[in-house]
Amino acid sequence: GAVVSQHPSWVICKSGTSVKIECRSLDFQATTMFWYRQFPKQSLMLMATSNEGSKATYEQGVEKDKFLINHASLTLSTLTVTSAHPEDSSFYICSARSLGSEQFFGPGTRLTVL
Amino acid sequence: AQKITQTQPGMFVQEKEAVTLDCTYDTSDPSYGLFWYKQPSSGEMIFLIYQGSYDQQNATEGRYSLNFQKARKSANLVISASQLGDSAMYFCAMREKTSYDKVIFGPGTSLSVIP
Numbered sequence: 598g599a600v601v602s603q604h605p606s607w608v609i610c611k612s613g614t615s616v617k618i619e620c621r622s623l624d625f626q627a628t629t630m631f632w633y634r635q636f637p638k639q640s641l642m643l644m645a646t647s648n649e650g651s652k653a654t655y656e657q658g659v660e661k662d663k664f665l666i667n668h669a670s671l672t673l674s675t676l677t678v679t680s681a682h683p684e685d686s687s688f689y690i691c692s693a694r695s696l697g698s699e700q701f702f703g704p705g706t707r708l709t710v711l
Numbered sequence: 712a713q714k715i716t717q718t719q720p721g722m723f724v725q726e727k728e729a730v731t732l733d734c735t736y737d738t739s740d741p742s743y744g745l746f747w748y749k750q751p752s753s754g755e756m757i758f759l760i761y762q763g764s765y766d767q768q769n770a771t772e773g774r775y776s777l778n779f780q781k782a783r784k785s786a787n788l789v790i791s792a793s794q795l796g797d798s799a800m801y802f803c804a805m806r807e808k809t810s811y812d813k814v815i816f817g818p819g820t821s822l823s824v825i826p
Contacts, residue, residue, distance in 0.1 A: 629812070631813065631814070633816075635754075639818070639819075640802060640816045640817060640818045640819050641756075641802070641816045642816075643813055643814075643815060646813060688754055690754075690756065692756075692814070694812070699758070699761070700806075700814055701758075702748075702755070702756040702758075704753075704754065704755050705754045705755065705756075707754070
């Protein structure tokens with residue numbers, strides 16, 4: 598299947614700093630990318646949907662000013678957690694799809710905020 | 712309201728036995744897709760099987776089969792001949808046409824295979 602990468606795979610940061618997570622589709626052009634958050638022993642919760650070249654659509658309860666999503670090209674989307682706090686510590690997973698295709702998941706990024 | 716329900720938080724199965732993981736869903740969209748994913752402790756999401764709402768036959772992929780009962784809105788995953796490597800979290804997921812093809816996940820079932 599298609600390959601989606603995430604970078605970094607894990608990150609530790611201090612409270613109050615911002616962290617950027619990249620999601621890349623390596624062998625296809627992703628018209629849509631999705632960002633999920635997963636707390637320990639819980640399911641994946643969809644945070645936002647981003648289409649290339651347009652603003653992301655956030656799910657209810659997700660702060661758009663805190664979780665900045667940019668989908669500037671057909672192969673790259675970024676999620677920036679601004680002014681991170683310990684409660685933002687989580688596993689962040691992106692997925693990507695091209696028009697009419699299935700959704701492919703990245704390996705995830707584990708964020709720990711001290 | 713919960714769109715996807717997985718009523719078994721944890722399941723145990725003996726190696727080489729078959730196991731059924733339950734999933735029920737709620738939608739009014741006539742066009743939807745159902746997925747099962749496996750998530751081992753490494754965290755990666757592994758696609759297992761897909762069933763479209765208009766598919767006439769139950770999906771099968773190797774040791775995985777999906778028992779699709781549309782009228783009951785049920786999409787149970789059957790794993791045959793369980794292996795130790797099957798121990799993982801299993802998530803049922805759904806994609807609806809009317810929701811811009813977003814995939815949403817159920818709460819998951821933790822499967823442990825006992826030697």
